[in-house]
Amino acid sequence: MRNLRSRSRVRQPAAALLAFLRRENLFRLMGLIVVLVLVGAAGLTYFEEDRPFHDALWWAIVTLTTVGFGDISPETFGGRLIGVVLMFFGIGVLGTFTATIAGAFVEQRLRKDRGMGEYDLEGHIILCGWNDRTKEILKDLRADTRSAGKPIVLVADVETKPVENDDRLHFVRGAETEDDLKRAGIDRAETVVLVGDRSLDYGARDAKAVLAVLTVKSLNRDVYAIVELAGEENVRHCQQAGADEIIVGADLCSRVISTATLDHGISTVLRELLSAQVGQDLITVPVPEGHGGRSFFDVFSDLKRKRGMIALAIQRHATEDIVTNPDAEDRVAADDRLVVISDRARAGA
Numbered sequence: 001m002r003n004l005r006s007r008s009r010v011r012q013p014a015a016a017l018l019a020f021l022r023r024e025n026l027f028r029l030m031g032l033i034v035v036l037v038l039v040g041a042a043g044l045t046y047f048e049e050d051r052p053f054h055d056a057l058w059w060a061i062v063t064l065t066t067v068g069f070g071d072i073s074p075e076t077f078g079g080r081l082i083g084v085v086l087m088f089f090g091i092g093v094l095g096t097f098t099a100t101i102a103g104a105f106v107e108q109r110l111r112k113d114r115g116m117g118e119y120d121l122e123g124h125i126i127l128c129g130w131n132d133r134t135k136e137i138l139k140d141l142r143a144d145t146r147s148a149g150k151p152i153v154l155v156a157d158v159e160t161k162p163v164e165n166d167d168r169l170h171f172v173r174g175a176e177t178e179d180d181l182k183r184a185g186i187d188r189a190e191t192v193v194l195v196g197d198r199s200l201d202y203g204a205r206d207a208k209a210v211l212a213v214l215t216v217k218s219l220n221r222d223v224y225a226i227v228e229l230a231g232e233e234n235v236r237h238c239q240q241a242g243a244d245e246i247i248v249g250a251d252l253c254s255r256v257i258s259t260a261t262l263d264h265g266i267s268t269v270l271r272e273l274l275s276a277q278v279g280q281d282l283i284t285v286p287v288p289e290g291h292g293g294r295s296f297f298d299v300f301s302d303l304k305r306k307r308g309m310i311a312l313a314i315q316r317h318a319t320e321d322i323v324t325n326p327d328a329e330d331r332v333a334a335d336d337r338l339v340v341i342s343d344r345a346r347a348g349a
Helices: 002-023 026-047 053-064 077-113 132-143 178-183 202-219 232-241 249-262 266-274 296-307 344-348
Strands: 125-128 152-156 169-173 191-194 224-229 245-248 281-286 310-315 322-324 337-342
Touching: 026 053, 026 077, 053 077, 125 132, 132 152, 169 178, 178 202, 191 202, 202 224, 202 232, 224 232, 232 245, 245 249, 249 266, 266 281, 296 310, 296 337
Parallel strands: 125 152, 125 191, 152 169, 191 224, 224 245
Antiparallel strands: 281 337, 310 322, 310 337
8 A cells, every 4th residue: 555655656747747848838839849959950950961860960959048058059051040940939939838837837826825836745734714812823833843834724714814924834725624624635634723703703713613623533533633712611522522632721721720720930931831932842752762660750750850851741652541640669661651741952962
C-alpha cells in the first residue's frame, strides 16, 4: 500500500505538468518552435551546401532566440533571408511562449492567495476558521521553535489570505466541508484545530463544531482533532464524534477568573505558560534516556538540575492518561512523556 501511494505521488507532478501544457496550448507553441528551427537549419544548408547540418541547427536555435553569438553567420543572400525570417518569428513565438508560462504562474499564485488552490502536504497543521483567536493561535505556533517552520493550512471563509508575511502558511477559502478539507490535505495532516464560529450563537456554534469533527474523522481517522466549544453541555457529543481534545472557552475563562479572584496574579502565570510568545512554556517532552523505570522524584530532580525544567505531570503511553502531580515514588516508563515548564531554548537543547 505504501509503495502504491508513493508511486501515485510521483505520477501527480507529471500528470499536472501534462495537464498544464495542454490547457495553455504550449504543445502547439513548442511544436512551432521545433518546426522553425528545423526549417531554418534545412534552409541554411540548402543555400550554403558546405555548411554542416549540426552547425546550421545551432545557428537556427541561436538566431531564433535572438542571442546572436556571431560564431556562425550566413554568407549567401538566401541564408541571410532565412535568418531575417527566424529573427522576426523568434521574437513573436518565444515572446508568446514565455508570456504564457509567466501568466500561468501569476494566475496560480493569485488563485492560491484567493484560497482556490489545493495542497499536497504531509504532517502539517490545519486551522479552521479565522478570527482574533485564530490570529493569536497562529502567532503562538510561529513563536514556538517546534512549529516555526511547519506548514500550516488555514481554511476560512475570507476573500484573501489574511497573513501575507508567512510563506509557510497556505490558504483555502471555504469551510469545514469535505471538498475544502481535501484541498487542505486532510488525508495526511497531523493536527486539525477547529476554532468556534463567533458569528453564531452558542448552540449553533457547538453544533457546527461537532459536525466538523465528524467530517474530519470521516476523512482521516488518525488526525489529531482539537475542538473549541462554547458550552460544557456539548462535550459528550463532541467526544462521540471523535474529538481528541476539547477546549471549552467560556468554562476555561471562568475558571481562570475565579482562581485569580482568590489567588491574585495567577492569571499572569497561566498566560505566560500558555503562550509561546513570552516567558516560560508548558510543553511535553520525552522521558530522558536512561530514566525509564525510575521514580518521578528522581526524574523531577534530574530535569530541574540538568535542564532547568519543572515536571508537573506524566502522560502515560500505555493508557494515554495524564497524571498531574504524581506521587514521589510513582515509576516513569521509558515511553511515557512528561508535562514540564521550560523555556524554548532549553527544550530544544
